[in-house]
Amino acid sequence: AQSVTQLDSQVPVFEEAPVELRCNYSSSVSVYLFWYVQYPNQGLQLLLKYLSGSTLVESINGFEAEFNKSQTSFHLRKPSVHISDTAEYFCAVSENNAGNMLTFGGGTRLMVKP
């Protein structure tokens, strides 16, 4: 069965500093990987996804994530964060033969300070 671990529940960082949000998953088959973002008082929005092909995927607002099959990781990075990036970030995984199931990690709260 698939599972997702987000190692950090909270990540405080100063504005314009780089950040990495860690995500590890367990699965014995090929997977799809997703990062969702939840701004305060809102639902989740898709940030980026890995389906196949290039292991580095990017979002339109400067985030990127790299799929590492050997380490079963999909860490999210941004070289320079803004105050507006303050939100909760969820990593999610689905196995290609898992029907409709998407499994979420526990979430990481990114707190960007001025």
Add this chain to the structure above:
Amino acid sequence: DVKVTQSSRYLVKRTGEKVFLECVQDMDHENMFWYRQDPGLGLRLIYFSYDVKMKEKGDIPEGYSVSREKKERFSLILESASTNQTSMYLCASRLGQLDQPQHFGDGTRLSIL
């Protein structure tokens, strides 16, 4: 743009009441989902539906039921609300298969007193 609308942002109910949470999507998506969100636990799937009148249990279905009489509407029912069902509830919809993103509503914060 996909719109997923949950009928209430905040709801307060009493123990033992029957509670209905409603969700409507406007993009003709086959798949609809109900999650609950608790701090540190992320999102946990309660039920999902892949077609009208079809439903499947998720990871934590106990104490809940669902109804999907029309394609655009997916209802979550707490048959007899208990305090441990106090949580944030999120509805989502998705077109097609797993490579497509899920679109979420803004959530209903439910308190059971």
